[in-house]
Amino acid sequence: MKTDFLMSAKIETILFSKESYRLIEKFDCGETIYAKFCMDWLKGVPPDPCAFQSIEKHGSRVWIYQIEDCVFGFGSLGKNGKDAFIPMLAVAKAFQGRELDGKKYSNHILEHLIAEAQKLELKRLCLYVSNENANAKALYKKFGFQEYGGVLNYGNIRMCRSMELPTSPQ
Amino acid sequence: METILIAEDFLNQYTEGQDPIVKASNEAAVCHACEEWLQSGIDACRWIFTASEAIRQAYVRDLKIDGVEFASAKIRELYKAWLKPCDSVEGLILKVEGLGYSVTNKAHYFDCKQRINDKLTTYEMRDFSLAAYEDGFFDVCQD
Numbered sequence: 440m441k442t443d444f445l446m447s448a449k450i451e452t453i454l455f456s457k458e459s460y461r462l463i464e465k466f467d468c469g470e471t472i473y474a475k476f477c478m479d480w481l482k483g484v485p486p487d488p489c490a491f492q493s494i495e496k497h498g499s500r501v502w503i504y505q506i507e508d509c510v511f512g513f514g515s516l517g518k519n520g521k522d523a524f525i526p527m528l529a530v531a532k533a534f535q536g537r538e539l540d541g542k543k544y545s546n547h548i549l550e551h552l553i554a555e556a557q558k559l560e561l562k563r564l565c566l567y568v569s570n571e572n573a574n575a576k577a578l579y580k581k582f583g584f585q586e587y588g589g590v591l592n593y594g595n596i597r598m599c600r601s602m603e604l605p606t607s608p609q
Numbered sequence: 610m611e612t613i614l615i616a617e618d619f620l621n622q623y624t625e626g627q628d629p630i631v632k633a634s635n636e637a638a639v640c641h642a643c644e645e646w647l648q649s650g651i652d653a654c655r656w657i658f659t660a661s662e663a664i665r666q667a668y669v670r671d672l673k674i675d676g677v678e679f680a681s682a683k684i685r686e687l688y689k690a691w692l693k694p695c696d697s698v699e700g701l702i703l704k705v706e707g708l709g710y711s712v713t714n715k716a717h718y719f720d721c722k723q724r725i726n727d728k729l730t731t732y733e734m735r736d737f738s739l740a741a742y743e744d745g746f747f748d749v750c751q752d
Contacts, residue, residue, distance in 0.1 A: 460669040472730055479731040480738070484668045484681040487732065488739035491668075497742065519742060526742055567741055592737045 449539065450547055455481075455490055455501035455513065462503055462510055468529040473569055477529040481513060493517060493526050500555070501527075504548055506539065514548045516555050522599070523556040525566040545578055553582065553606045565599040567591075581608045634694070643705045646698055647718045650691070654721035657687045685732055688725045695722060 453459050463481060468474045481501075483489025493499040499517035503510055511534040515526045534544045556564045568575050570590050576598075584598040591597070634649035661684045667677045702712050 457669045457671060472727060472734075475727050476731040476734045476738075479728070480735055482665065483735070484665050485678055486682055487685070488735035492739075493742075517742065524742060526738065567738065591741070593734050595737070595741075597741075 449506055451505040452551060453503045453505060455494070455503050455515075457491075459503060462505070463513065466510055466513070467532050468512075469532045469535070473572065474529070474532075477527055480527050481529070490515065490527070499526055502551065504544075504551075511544050512548050514552045516552050518559060518561065519565075521561055521563070523559050523561045523564045523602070525552055525556075525564065528552065528566075543578075545575075546581075549578065549582055550606055553600075557602055557606065560602075562602055563599045564602060565597060567595045567597055570594045570596045583608070643701050643712055644714060646701065647712065647714045650694075650698065651714060651717050651721055653691060654725065657684065657691065658724075660684065660687075685729070688728050688732075691725050692722070692729075 453462065455463070466478065466481065468477050480488065481490050483491070485492040485495065490499075490501045493515060494501060497517050497519075499515050501513060501515040504512045504514070510531060512528070512530040514528040517524045517526055528545070528548055530545050530548065537544060539547060553564060564584075566579070566584070568579060570576070571594055576596075579598050579600075583600040583604040585600065587597045587599055589596070631649075631653070634646060634653065660680075664677055664680050664684065666672075668681070698718070702715060705712055
C-alpha cells in the first residue's frame with residue numbers, strides 16, 4: 440500500500456487499490472443523490488463505471504486522504520487526450536465545511552490533485568460538477584476553473600482551468 | 610466464501626423466477642395478500658443488497674470465483690426487476706387502506722423502493738460520467 444505525506448504534514452495520501460479498499464468501506468459523504476453517486480463510484484465493481492474501472496481502463500489514479508488514520512475524502516485524476524480530468528472528488532460528511540490549517544478539507548484535496556495534474560504536462564484540467572452544487576462550484580472557481588457550455592445530463596456542467604495557473608488560489 | 614456462492618445462486622434463481630422469495634411474492638400477488646407481498650419484496654430487497662455486497666467483497670479480496678463481474682452486472686437487472694410490480698403493489702396498498710385496514714410494513718417497503726431507485730439513478734449518473742470522460746472536452750474547450 441503506497442502511502443505519502445505530500446500536502447500538510449498531517450495529511451496522508453494513499454493510492455486506492457484492492458489492498459487499501461478496506462479503508463473506505465465505511466466512507467460516507469452524505470445522503471444526497473450526488474453523495475450516493477460518489478460512494479457508488481468509489482465502491483463499485485467493474486464492468487460498472489467505478490473507481491476500479493477508471494484505474495484499469497483509463498489509467499486514472501485515485502487517492503484516499505487520511506488524517507490521524509481517519510479517511511476524510513478521496514480524489515481522482517485521469518487523462519483524456521490533451522486534458523487532465525478529475526473523474527471524482529468527495530469529502531466525508533463528518534469533514535464537510537471543516538478546516539485544517541485554515542483551509543477546508545476539499546481545498547487540500549483539490550490542491551493535491553492540481554499538483555499531480557501539473558506533472559502530466561497538459562494544458563487544462565477539467566471536471567464535471569452539478570450546476571446545483573453551489574459550494575463545489577465556488578470551490579472550483581476559487582481555483583480558477585471556468586464554466587464551459589450549458590447544463591448537461593443530470594444537471595452537470597463542465598468546468599476547466601488552465602494548467603498555467605498556480606496550484607493554490609492567490 | 611459460502612455467502613458469495615449463495616449470493617450467486619440467488620442471482621440466478623431470482624432472474625429465473627425460481628427463488629423462494631420470488632415464488633412467495635408471486636403467490637402473494639395472486640392472492641392479493643398485501644402484507645405478504647410487501648414482505649417478500651422487502652426480503653428480496655435485503656437479499657439483493659446482500660448479494661451485491663458479497664460480490665463486492667469477492668472482487669476486492671481477489672477471490673477467484675467465476676463470473677464475479679458478470680454477477681455484478683446482473684445486480685443492476687435485479688434492481689430493475691424489483692421495481693416492476695411496484696405499481697400493482699401500491700395499487701393494492703391503496704385498496705387495502707381504502708377498506709380501513711392499515712399496512713404495517715408499508716414504510717419499510719417504500720424505504721426499499723427509495724434505496725433501489727437511488728441505486729439505479731447512480732448507475733445512470735455513472736454511465737453519464739463515464740461517457741463524458743471518454744468523449745472528452747474537445748467540443749467545448751477549444752484553444
